[in-house]
Amino acid sequence: MTIQVGEKVPDIDVTIMGEDGPKKVSLVAESAGKKVILFAVPGAFTPTCTAQHLPGYVRTADDFFAKDVSGIVCISVNDVFVVSAWGEMQGADRLVMAADSDGSFTRAVGLQVDLSAFGLGERSQRYAMLLDDGVVKHLCVEPGPGLTVSSAESMLALV
Numbered sequence: 001m002t003i004q005v006g007e008k009v010p011d012i013d014v015t016i017m018g019e020d021g022p023k024k025v026s027l028v029a030e031s032a033g034k035k036v037i038l039f040a041v042p043g044a045f046t047p048t049c050t051a052q053h054l055p056g057y058v059r060t061a062d063d064f065f066a067k068d069v070s071g072i073v074c075i076s077v078n079d080v081f082v083v084s085a086w087g088e089m090q091g092a093d094r095l096v097m098a099a100d101s102d103g104s105f106t107r108a109v110g111l112q113v114d115l116s117a118f119g120l121g122e123r124s125q126r127y128a129m130l131l132d133d134g135v136v137k138h139l140c141v142e143p144g145p146g147l148t149v150s151s152a153e154s155m156l157a158l159v
Helices: 027-031 047-066 080-090 104-108 152-156
Strands: 013-018 021-026 035-041 071-076 096-099 112-114 122-124 127-132 135-141
Touching: 013 080, 021 027, 027 035, 027 071, 027 127, 035 047, 047 071, 047 080, 047 152, 071 080, 080 096, 127 152, 135 152
Parallel strands: 035 071, 071 096
Antiparallel strands: 013 021, 013 096, 035 127, 112 122, 127 135
16 A cells, blocks of 8 residues: 555665665654655666656755755665665765665555566656655655656645
């Protein structure tokens, strides 16, 4: 079942690249007492994710921070080394690049999609959510291919 507005995100660790290597973090802890944008991509280095989705959040980060958003988290069902390298290549140093390596978080929020036909296996749907103290205030899941409702500009209008 898909997570709903008003529900708290599940307390499932994801992995980020810390100063000393991979580090497990809780999105519940990361969003405690804060407004956080969490957006998910089907895969690092994939076309729409690389050309539009991630760059939109990199470009508008200051606009989000000016609206009292404390953090912007990009999550992908990839390993932390891939997600980290992709973030570095995209200049996403002000965002948190999170790896949901085994898809546990993605399945827990009910937003997995089978992309085996494209050689990707089980991945995340493209979506964005606004969290306030870990509670979903807005959830914008893309209705199909492309980028509309989960873009940085769309989410910025909701903050």
